[in-house]
Amino acid sequence: MDDRPAHVVIVGGGFAGLWAARALARAPVRITLLDRGNHHLFQPLLYQVATAGLSAPDIAAPLRRILRRQRNVEVQMATVSRVDAQAREVELEHAGGRRRLGYDYLVLATGATHAYFGNEHWAPHAPGLKTLDDALELRRRxxxxFERAEAATDPAERDAWLSFAIIGGGPTGVELAGTLAEIARHTLEREFHNIDPARARVRLVEAGPRVLSAFPEDLSRKARRQLEQLGVEVLTGAPVEDIDARGYRCDGRFVPARTVVWAAGVSASPLGSCLGVALDRAGRVKVRPDLSVPGHPEIFVAGDLAAVERPDGRPVPGVAPAAKQMGRYVARRIRARLGGRAVPDRFAYRDYGNLATIGRMAAVVELGAWRLSGVLAWWFWLLAHLFFLIGFRNRLVVLLNWSVAYWTHQRAARIILGGDDRSDRD
Amino acid sequence: MDDRPAHVVIVGGGFAGLWAARALARAPVRITLLDRGNHHLFQPLLYQVATAGLSAPDIAAPLRRILRRQRNVEVQMATVSRVDAQAREVELEHAGGRRRLGYDYLVLATGATHAYFGNEHWAPHAPGLKTLDDALELRRRxxxxFERAEAATDPAERDAWLSFAIIGGGPTGVELAGTLAEIARHTLEREFHNIDPARARVRLVEAGPRVLSAFPEDLSRKARRQLEQLGVEVLTGAPVEDIDARGYRCDGRFVPARTVVWAAGVSASPLGSCLGVALDRAGRVKVRPDLSVPGHPEIFVAGDLAAVERPDGRPVPGVAPAAKQMGRYVARRIRARLGGRAVPDRFAYRDYGNLATIGRMAAVVELGAWRLSGVLAWWFWLLAHLFFLIGFRNRLVVLLNWSVAYWTHQRAARIILGGDDRSDRD
Incomplete structure (x- = not known):
C-alpha cells in the first residue's frame, strides 16, 4: 500500500450518500462524491413542490455548499454509467466526456426511481415524482x-380536465391526493368563471386493500377517513389496467381523467445490475448484513438501492431516516477497516416511527406503540420535517410559506413554466 | 347599442395590462384579460432569478389570484395570434384550439422581447432575459x-468555461455582470477543487460609448467604476461582430467564452404589426398622443409595445413605472368614453427618476436633479423594489433571501434543473 489516503467514491448525494460523506469527515480518506445533479434534495417535501406549495430551491441545496468546509471531499457533477468491480473503477459521463475513476472503497447510493413494471408506455400519461424536474412537470400539469377546464367548451372535455387520478396509495399518493383536493376546494376559490374548481374529482386509486399499507390498519382507516373529509375519493382493491392520454382503465371500466399521476411503485437505480450479484424484484442489491456486496467487501450499498432485512425478516423501509442510518453505518465500517474503532458487522435499523401527512391538519403518526392522527399528528409531522430540512434559510422560507398557506389557503409557487404545451397532447 | 356593458379585451398581464385592468375595476365594463402565461411577472427582479438569488415564484403571482376580487374581469390563459381591427376581434390560440373574441375596446400590452436584429442565429449561443423560462435557462447555464470548468481537463477549455460575456451595457446587462462577478468571487468561494471561481472573467461588452446610456454621464462613469471594483471588465465602443458556441468576435478578435448572455436589445411584440399602422424601428406602434391607434380610437397600446414621445421629443422609456402609468391612463380614457370624467387627450409621462443596481451595495439613482451612487443608492433601489413587489408573501420571502444573501454572500436558488444538457452543446 502506498501512503496516500484511501480513496472513497460515493455515488449519489441523497440522504445515504451525503450522510456517508459527512460521517467520513475526520477519517483518513479522500472522498469523491458524484451526483448527476448539483444539489441534495429533501425528498420528503418534494410533493409540496409538485403541488405549488414550495419552490424548487426551497427544498434543495447545492452539494458543494453543504460540504464546503469538509476538506477531504471533492464533489463532482457527473453520471456514473458503470461500475467495474474487478478493476475497482467507476465509469463517469460528464461534460468533458467519459472517464474512469478508481476507488479503494465504493459506496453506491443512487436510490430509486418510479417504475411502471412493464407498462413503460404509461409514463408519458402518468408521470411520477422522484426529482425536482418531475415535481415541476407535475406542477405544470x-x-x-384547471386552465384547460376553464377554456374547454365541450362539457365532457371540461369534466375530463377536472378529473384527477393518483395511482398508488402510499405516502406520496396520499400526500398528493390530499393536497390536490385542498387546492381545488380552497386555493382556487373564486378565481375561475366557467368552472367551479371545487367540483374537481380527485381519485386515489390503490391496487391493494388499503392506503398506507406500511402503517397499522387502524391508521390506514383513519387516513382514508381524513382523505375523504378533504374531498378525495379513495378506491382500494383497484388495480389499474391501462393508462392513456384521456384517462385510465380500472375494473374493466374506463375513467376519463386528463391528469394522472403515478405513485404506485419504484424500482432501484439500474447501477446495481453492474455488480453481477443478486437483486430483489425491485432491482435492489441484496447486500450482506454489513451492507457490503457479496464477494466485494470494498463495495457498499446504502439507501433505497440496498435490500436489507431486519432481524424479524421485514425489509428496512425506503425512507429518509433509514438511508441516513445506512450512510452513517457504511462510513463507520470503512473507518473501522482503516484502523478505527470496531463496528458491529450487522447494520441495525433503528425505527423511530412512521409519519405520513394527508393534507391540511391531517396526518398519521406511528411511534412505536404511540399512534396519532388528525391535527396533532399534522403538527408533529410539520415540526419534524422543518427540523430535518437542511439549511437555516430553507427552514425560514418554508416556515413562512407554510404559515401564509395555513392562514390564507394560498400556495406560494402557482407559476406555470414552459408555456402551455403538454407532452401528452393529443 | 345594446344594454350589455362594453367589453374591454386586454392582451398581456404585465405592468401595463394589469394596471389597466385594475383601473377599470369600478367602470361599467366587462374585461377579458388574456395572457399566454398564468402569472404577472415582476420583471425588474428577473435578473435575480437568472443569477440564483431568488426563485421563480418569488417574483411572480398568478393573475387569477391578483384579480380574484375584481368581479368584472375574466382571466384567460391564451396566446393572441392576430388582431382583426376591422371585425373588432382578436384571434386566440389556447388549449381548446383557435377561436375569435370580439371587443368594444382593445388594449394591447404585449411588451417586448429580446431581439438580435438580423442575427437570429446568435440566439442559441447568447440567450436573452425576458421571461421566467429565460431566467431559469440562464441560471442553468x-x-x-462552473461545473464544466471544474470537470475540464484541458486548460484552454477550462478558461473558456470560466469566461463570461454579457452583451449590452443597459440596466439588465449591468445587473447581470455585477451579480455574476459577485457569485464568482464570493458565493462559490472554497467550493471547487480544480478551479478558483474567483479567476472567472466577466466581461460587459457595450457597443456604445458608455454603460447605462439613459443616465447622465457622471452616473455612467460611476457605474463603470463600481462594476470594475466588483471585478467586471467593462468594454465600451465594442460592437459584437459574431457569436457562436465557443465565444464571440469583437474588434476583429475572437474571445473564447462558453457563456454569452444577450442584453443588447429588445424589439416589440409582433402583435403590433397586425394593426396596419406605422411602427418604429423596434417594432413599436406609433400611437396617437392618447395612446390610441391612428384610425382606431377603440384600440389602445400601452407599455413597451407603444412608441410615445414626451413633449421634448425624447421617448417614454420602456420601464415599469411608464407601463403602469400608460395602463392607468388608457383605463381612464375608456372610462371617459363611457361617460366618466373627462381626461386630458395626451398621455403625460411622469418621470420619477431612474434606478439601476450594479451589485452588492452598488447602484446608481437619478431622481430629477438628485443623483446618488454607491451604498446609499443601493439601499434606495432595494427598498423601492421591495415596496413595489406584488404580494405580502413575496415581499417577506424576498426580504429574507436578500438578508441571508447580504450576510452570507449565499444565493438561495443555486439549483441546476433539467440535467446538464446545454442546447448549444457542440
Missing amino acids: LLLA | LLLA
Whole structure:
C-alpha cells in the first residue's frame, strides 16, 4: 500500500450518500462524491413542490455548499454509467466526456426511481415524482388542467380536465391526493368563471386493500377517513389496467381523467445490475448484513438501492431516516477497516416511527406503540420535517410559506413554466 | 347599442395590462384579460432569478389570484395570434384550439422581447432575459459553466468555461455582470477543487460609448467604476461582430467564452404589426398622443409595445413605472368614453427618476436633479423594489433571501434543473 489516503467514491448525494460523506469527515480518506445533479434534495417535501406549495430551491441545496468546509471531499457533477468491480473503477459521463475513476472503497447510493413494471408506455400519461424536474412537470400539469377546464367548451372535455387520478396509495399518493383536493376546494376559490374548481374529482386509486399499507390498519382507516373529509375519493382493491392520454382503465371500466399521476411503485437505480450479484424484484442489491456486496467487501450499498432485512425478516423501509442510518453505518465500517474503532458487522435499523401527512391538519403518526392522527399528528409531522430540512434559510422560507398557506389557503409557487404545451397532447 | 356593458379585451398581464385592468375595476365594463402565461411577472427582479438569488415564484403571482376580487374581469390563459381591427376581434390560440373574441375596446400590452436584429442565429449561443423560462435557462447555464470548468481537463477549455460575456451595457446587462462577478468571487468561494471561481472573467461588452446610456454621464462613469471594483471588465465602443458556441468576435478578435448572455436589445411584440399602422424601428406602434391607434380610437397600446414621445421629443422609456402609468391612463380614457370624467387627450409621462443596481451595495439613482451612487443608492433601489413587489408573501420571502444573501454572500436558488444538457452543446 502506498501512503496516500484511501480513496472513497460515493455515488449519489441523497440522504445515504451525503450522510456517508459527512460521517467520513475526520477519517483518513479522500472522498469523491458524484451526483448527476448539483444539489441534495429533501425528498420528503418534494410533493409540496409538485403541488405549488414550495419552490424548487426551497427544498434543495447545492452539494458543494453543504460540504464546503469538509476538506477531504471533492464533489463532482457527473453520471456514473458503470461500475467495474474487478478493476475497482467507476465509469463517469460528464461534460468533458467519459472517464474512469478508481476507488479503494465504493459506496453506491443512487436510490430509486418510479417504475411502471412493464407498462413503460404509461409514463408519458402518468408521470411520477422522484426529482425536482418531475415535481415541476407535475406542477405544470396540475395547474394547466384547471386552465384547460376553464377554456374547454365541450362539457365532457371540461369534466375530463377536472378529473384527477393518483395511482398508488402510499405516502406520496396520499400526500398528493390530499393536497390536490385542498387546492381545488380552497386555493382556487373564486378565481375561475366557467368552472367551479371545487367540483374537481380527485381519485386515489390503490391496487391493494388499503392506503398506507406500511402503517397499522387502524391508521390506514383513519387516513382514508381524513382523505375523504378533504374531498378525495379513495378506491382500494383497484388495480389499474391501462393508462392513456384521456384517462385510465380500472375494473374493466374506463375513467376519463386528463391528469394522472403515478405513485404506485419504484424500482432501484439500474447501477446495481453492474455488480453481477443478486437483486430483489425491485432491482435492489441484496447486500450482506454489513451492507457490503457479496464477494466485494470494498463495495457498499446504502439507501433505497440496498435490500436489507431486519432481524424479524421485514425489509428496512425506503425512507429518509433509514438511508441516513445506512450512510452513517457504511462510513463507520470503512473507518473501522482503516484502523478505527470496531463496528458491529450487522447494520441495525433503528425505527423511530412512521409519519405520513394527508393534507391540511391531517396526518398519521406511528411511534412505536404511540399512534396519532388528525391535527396533532399534522403538527408533529410539520415540526419534524422543518427540523430535518437542511439549511437555516430553507427552514425560514418554508416556515413562512407554510404559515401564509395555513392562514390564507394560498400556495406560494402557482407559476406555470414552459408555456402551455403538454407532452401528452393529443 | 345594446344594454350589455362594453367589453374591454386586454392582451398581456404585465405592468401595463394589469394596471389597466385594475383601473377599470369600478367602470361599467366587462374585461377579458388574456395572457399566454398564468402569472404577472415582476420583471425588474428577473435578473435575480437568472443569477440564483431568488426563485421563480418569488417574483411572480398568478393573475387569477391578483384579480380574484375584481368581479368584472375574466382571466384567460391564451396566446393572441392576430388582431382583426376591422371585425373588432382578436384571434386566440389556447388549449381548446383557435377561436375569435370580439371587443368594444382593445388594449394591447404585449411588451417586448429580446431581439438580435438580423442575427437570429446568435440566439442559441447568447440567450436573452425576458421571461421566467429565460431566467431559469440562464441560471442553468451560469451554474453549469462552473461545473464544466471544474470537470475540464484541458486548460484552454477550462478558461473558456470560466469566461463570461454579457452583451449590452443597459440596466439588465449591468445587473447581470455585477451579480455574476459577485457569485464568482464570493458565493462559490472554497467550493471547487480544480478551479478558483474567483479567476472567472466577466466581461460587459457595450457597443456604445458608455454603460447605462439613459443616465447622465457622471452616473455612467460611476457605474463603470463600481462594476470594475466588483471585478467586471467593462468594454465600451465594442460592437459584437459574431457569436457562436465557443465565444464571440469583437474588434476583429475572437474571445473564447462558453457563456454569452444577450442584453443588447429588445424589439416589440409582433402583435403590433397586425394593426396596419406605422411602427418604429423596434417594432413599436406609433400611437396617437392618447395612446390610441391612428384610425382606431377603440384600440389602445400601452407599455413597451407603444412608441410615445414626451413633449421634448425624447421617448417614454420602456420601464415599469411608464407601463403602469400608460395602463392607468388608457383605463381612464375608456372610462371617459363611457361617460366618466373627462381626461386630458395626451398621455403625460411622469418621470420619477431612474434606478439601476450594479451589485452588492452598488447602484446608481437619478431622481430629477438628485443623483446618488454607491451604498446609499443601493439601499434606495432595494427598498423601492421591495415596496413595489406584488404580494405580502413575496415581499417577506424576498426580504429574507436578500438578508441571508447580504450576510452570507449565499444565493438561495443555486439549483441546476433539467440535467446538464446545454442546447448549444457542440
